[in-house]
Amino acid sequence: MTELTPRRTLLAAALAAAAAAGGSPAVQSASAAAPGSSGAAAGPTVDNRFWFSSADWQAGTHHGTTAVPGARPALAFAAPAGRTAYTDPHTGRQGTWEYAAWTSPVHRSAVPATEVIASWNARTPAGSWLQTELRGTYTDGTATPWYVMGRWASGDADIRRTSVDGQTDGRSTVWTDTLVVDDPAKGLRLRDWQLRLTLYRRPGADLRPVVWLAGAMASDVPDRFTVPASGPGRAVAGHGRELKVPRYSQETHAGQYPEYDNGGEAWCSPTSSQMVIEYWGRKAAPQDLAWVRPEYADPQVCHAARSTYDHAYRGCGNWPFNAAYAATYPDMAAVVTRLTCLTDLEALIAAGIPVITSQSFREGELTGAGYGTAGHLMTVVGFTPAGDVIANDPHAPTNAAVRRVYRRREWENVWLRTKRYNASGKAVSGSGGVCYLYVPALPDPGRTAALRAVGVL
Structure with missing residues (x-):
């Protein structure tokens, strides 16, 4: 899982250098959060x-x-x-x-x-x-x-x-x-x-x-290795909800079109984008897929990778490029933002809005994932009645294996934290709640209210 590694490695190195000089990254309060603390800060972030x-x-x-x-x-x-x-x-x-x-x-x-x-x-x-x-x-x-x-x-x-x-x-x-x-x-x-x-x-x-x-x-998200645990929000507590989002695996494209970030192994971001685009009923036009080799399954994922590729970054994980690609489909709007808590994400799911999230973690930190990553995108499609996270995780061997259920406490921490320890024990950066939101350009009143409630509108 390497899609976000080059950019985030550089950013982490810069922040680590600042910390070594006596500072720490993204500190909103007067002093940095100690490792293992929640790092909570007063006021909006x-x-x-x-x-x-x-x-x-x-x-x-x-x-x-x-x-x-x-x-x-x-x-x-x-x-x-x-x-x-x-x-x-x-x-x-x-x-x-x-x-x-x-x-x-x-x-x-x-x-x-x-x-x-x-x-x-x-x-x-x-x-x-x-x-x-x-x-x-x-x-x-x-x-x-x-x-x-x-x-x-x-x-x-x-x-x-x-x-x-x-x-x-x-x-x-x-x-x-x-x-x-x-x-x-x-x-x-x-x-x-x-x-x-x-x-x-x-x-x-x-x-x-x-x-x-x-x-x-x-x-200005506070520097934190852990975030406070949340309980299931009212939007899903006791009954849960799962959106019917198409499931696509990036791994089925491994080795395809290596000119775009070495092929499908690194295509978590465009694969996630394509899932949500199609959830909203949008499809790639046949002429847009004509360049894809006919023996390749799900050619729209190849198209998404080509359409989000950043030639300087040399990857498909440029966040605004993914949002801009989603908005090329008819009457779609898309932004990159941060959410500050899991209950905000639950409110969006309750309104019928899937959320593409960015997270990084060591193998073993997210039970059931079976891998570690310096940066990975997946699509949250629902919550179980107990409040655990249901995700379409494109790091799966087949489309059928994309659906995963992740433990709530583990998942919210790997998504919302800004700092983590990698496999070598080095402190590196986390996304701090970064996500993509893709919705119809004229959302219905319920979805408009949900977007307003999380601060996007």
């Missing part, structure tokens, strides 16, 4: 702000973009604001592009943050692409540079989707898809942030790339 309404798109600063009204409002390319050259670092192809840009209002986060992760939902017709950038203001009043959070396209014929390595100002750094304060133990945080979306198209082309949703999740 996660803040979401996503732009998607007509009023949202009318706000901010437009340079050649326009707000498009309708049932699903959008930001669209209206007229070129200029031209620029771009040399794709992964193909060497040079090109000239017209561009238009939108800069969001400044969002003052309810949580002075140690990490920020952007999300976007867009359509870029062939001959177009987009770049998402983020700029923050530190709590000392100084600003970060504009950081590139992703160069992305719906397809891969024009540019290669990519994160951008080597971005830092000496106080914060972009690790693939996450902007991280380098040494939060010193008290520095990101007070506010704003996005800049730049849409590109071939000069003179009559193309209209559009963005339906863009924003970010900012967080």
Whole structure:
């Protein structure tokens, strides 16, 4: 299980270096949590702000973009604001592009943050692409540079989707898809942030790339090796609930298309994404699957891997790229966020919303898994009457073996903790509750209420 290892290993190394210098990562309270403690902190630890309404798109600063009204409002390319050259670092192809840009209002986060992760939902017709950038203001009043959070396209014929390595100002750094304060133990945080979306198209082309949703999740999750145990929430207590989510194994694709992160063994993220996309009734079009070898089962999983591959990260585990892929399906919305407790996840399941979660653990820490991982995505599809977690875990030998039941206490800890010990006894990072939420763009009232309750809307 290696999909998230390169990025998370680098991030863990940076945080370990800060800790060795007398600090510790992602500390919200005045002092770091001791190993084995809950690390609980007072006040909110996660803040979401996503732009998607007509009023949202009318706000901010437009340079050649326009707000498009309708049932699903959008930001669209209206007229070129200029031209620029771009040399794709992964193909060497040079090109000239017209561009238009939108800069969001400044969002003052309810949580002075140690990490920020952007999300976007867009359509870029062939001959177009987009770049998402983020700029923050530190709590000392100084600003970060504009950081590139992703160069992305719906397809891969024009540019290669990519994160951008080597971005830092000496106080914060972009690790693939996450902007991280380098040494939060010193008290520095990101007070506010704003996005800049730049849409590109071939000069003179009559193309209209559009963005339906863009924003970010900012967080300051306390440093913790364990989290407090929770009891089953009211949403599932005593009766449980299991959603009928399709089951796909990444392992059945082992060795297939090694150009995408060495094949299916590393495809936990796109495999999980495809399960939830199909739960909502969306299917890949036949023409999108025509490139897959006919003898391969579940070609849509191969398509998902190709469509989420980050050529700089060299993996399919770029979190926003997975959400952006899900939103290429008709009337789907998708974001990357953090949940702060298992009862929030239960509320989403009760509303009929499966949740793709990121976790890491040693073999033996999660009873029944049978493996250890430095970073792995699975899909939570329900809870038993006793409150244990029912997951579609793509690390299974067959589709039929994907369904697992994991012990509640073990599962919530490996998902929500920010620190853990690996097999060598070294302290490394955990995801701290990171998850993907994919829902219809116009969810029903019950699902809207659930999303609002967990702070996404």
